[in-house]
Amino acid sequence: TRTIRLAVVAGDGIGPEVVAEGLKVLDTVLAGSDVTVERTEFDLGAQRWHRTGETLTDEDLAAIREHDAILLGAIGDPSVPSGVLERGLLLKLRFALDHYVNLRPARLYPGVPTPLATPGDVDFVVVREGTEGPYVGNGGAIRVGTPHEVANEVSVNTAFGVERVVRDAFARAQARPRKKLTLVHKHNVLVHAGHLWRRTVEAVGAEYPDVTVDYAHVDAATIYLVTDPTRFDVIVTDNLFGDIITDLAAAISGGIGLAASGNINPERTTPSMFEPVHGSAPDIAGQGKADPTATVLSVALLLEHLGLTDEARRVSDAVAADIAERDGTPRSTSAVGDALAARAAARVPA
Numbered sequence: 001t002r003t004i005r006l007a008v009v010a011g012d013g014i015g016p017e018v019v020a021e022g023l024k025v026l027d028t029v030l031a032g033s034d035v036t037v038e039r040t041e042f043d044l045g046a047q048r049w050h051r052t053g054e055t056l057t058d059e060d061l062a063a064i065r066e067h068d069a070i071l072l073g074a075i076g077d078p079s080v081p082s083g084v085l086e087r088g089l090l091l092k093l094r095f096a097l098d099h100y101v102n103l104r105p106a107r108l109y110p111g112v113p114t115p116l117a118t119p120g121d122v123d124f125v126v127v128r129e130g131t132e133g134p135y136v137g138n139g140g141a142i143r144v145g146t147p148h149e150v151a152n153e154v155s156v157n158t159a160f161g162v163e164r165v166v167r168d169a170f171a172r173a174q175a176r177p178r179k180k181l182t183l184v185h186k187h188n189v190l191v192h193a194g195h196l197w198r199r200t201v202e203a204v205g206a207e208y209p210d211v212t213v214d215y216a217h218v219d220a221a222t223i224y225l226v227t228d229p230t231r232f233d234v235i236v237t238d239n240l241f242g243d244i245i246t247d248l249a250a251a252i253s254g255g256i257g258l259a260a261s262g263n264i265n266p267e268r269t270t271p272s273m274f275e276p277v278h279g280s281a282p283d284i285a286g287q288g289k290a291d292p293t294a295t296v297l298s299v300a301l302l303l304e305h306l307g308l309t310d311e312a313r314r315v316s317d318a319v320a321a322d323i324a325e326r327d328g329t330p331r332s333t334s335a336v337g338d339a340l341a342a343r344a345a346a347r348v349p350a
């Protein structure tokens, strides 16, 4: 038997509600197998901060490192100043655990409402760099609050950081049927970083002759995502562009209630972290209204990362089947979780 040590960070708002359903599906899909899950719940987020002033201590981080993977619900609450939990907890986890691949698949399941006029076959994955760019906090401000204030946020792009994420994206493109990689950047303006990304894609691409390479400026990419999303297969991009275009990718493929993500350390020297793209939605927290599907799809990514490919497929097939039968009738968070768990349960051979 195999034991998976899972760190659970339910977090704030709807986080605990959606995580409960993700765990329900995880337990069901593994029931009767030789894989058991050993969970540790971590008390992190707004409540802990209010109580102790702590976001993520060295001790928390050391304890989390002892796990094989992390399932995270959502972080953030209006009662906490903007940036405190985002930087001090969520980004700190991504950075400290070197989650340089922020994997965000976008797939429009049959039957899902989309604002697209001509949906076609939307099925692409965004490989968003997770540890660099303007997210590193390299910046500062002077003369704050005066008319002469200067506020800088420096985007950090290292050859090492760009190459490793570009390599990961090429490997993913190579493994997909269409074998296409699109770099999204803005190299006509951000010439320093843009040219590093371009050169890197060109150099690594030479090792992947089967992969078709394409480029789009980020502004144009937002148009294509709406007018012609089928042109995308694997998108590789920096941390901030990736943040923005993956919200758009979610919007065209069923909304933020369906968007899953993995913060992955491909070398597996640290636990990777799986989380819905959506936030803590404090306005609907505690009402059993949140759609847990994005968390359940994040569980599928988690299973895939752990090499449990059949189980991952059962979970994503369960979601596809459930979605196909959705008719707009509201269902509670736990009702959706129950339905997905029932579909994902191992079928006993006749």
Ligand code: IPM
Binding pocket: 086, 087, 090, 091, 243, 277
């Ligand atoms: C996301 C979120 C985070 C990000 C925030 C909450 C720090 O928007 O996961 O997309 O910008 O990465």
Ligand code: MN
Binding pocket: 243, 244, 247
């Ligand atoms: Mn975001």
